Amino acid sequence: MMLGLALDFSKPVIKPLVHLVDALTTKGCSGTLTDVRYWSFHPNHRTTLSHFFTKSPWNEEKLLEKLQEWILRQIERLAKQENESLFVSIDDPICQKTKPSSRAVHAIQGCDWHFSHSDHQWVWGHSLVWLMVHTFTQAFPFAFRLYDKTAGRSKIDLAIERLSSLKGKRAQPVYVLMDS
Structure with a gap:
């Protein structure tokens, strides 16, 4: 409710979102729909949640925009209180999978081979471009x-796109942190 979602989303959309957040913040939830249903005490069958995520007319971008606005307000408030700078960290982690698609029973959509600098070898998994905003004491x-190699966009292009979502003038200095 702090995000003001009631103005943009109907009750039938907000209810499953509340159940999802409730379940994902519960210790023991592995992220499967069965677990989400179990840990959120959702009264309906798990297929109801699946139907919601695949077929409901809810605007993901609007939800992300609201969440980002709230995060920026929180982090700017903290930076002002503590008289600290704002930091934006950019990273490109790889979520490594245990089996390449050639050996898996069901191929995972979007997986590919990516070079892992920490492992010094090519690994199978998803590669992300990730932004964190933080002060010295809090991070969000x-x-x-x-990242999809076949889309024709580089990780740098994705990072620039994500940085552009940090619109507006800031009262505190903003430093962008990244690896090589």
């Missing part, structure tokens, strides 16, 4: 995009 995940 701000934006991320799945």
Whole structure:
């Protein structure tokens, strides 16, 4: 409710979102729809949640925009209180999968081979471009995009796109942190 979602989303949309957040913040939830239903005490069958995520007319971008506005307000308030600078960290982690698609029973959409600098080898998984906004004491995940080699866009292009979502003038200095 702090995000003001009631103005943009109907009750049938907000209810499953509340159940999702409730379940995902519960210890023991593995992220499957069965677990989400179990840990959120959702009264309906798990297929109801699946139907909601695949077929409901809810605007993901609007939800992300509201969340990002709230995060920026929080982080700017904290920076002003503590007289600290704002930081934006950009990273491109790889969510490594255990089996390449050639050996998996069901191929995972969007997986590919990516070079892992920490492992010094090619690994199978998803590569993300990730932004965190933070002060010295608090950090919030701000934006991320799945990197797809076949889309013709580089990780740098995705990072610039994500940075552009940090619109507006800031009272505190903003430093962008990244690896090589």
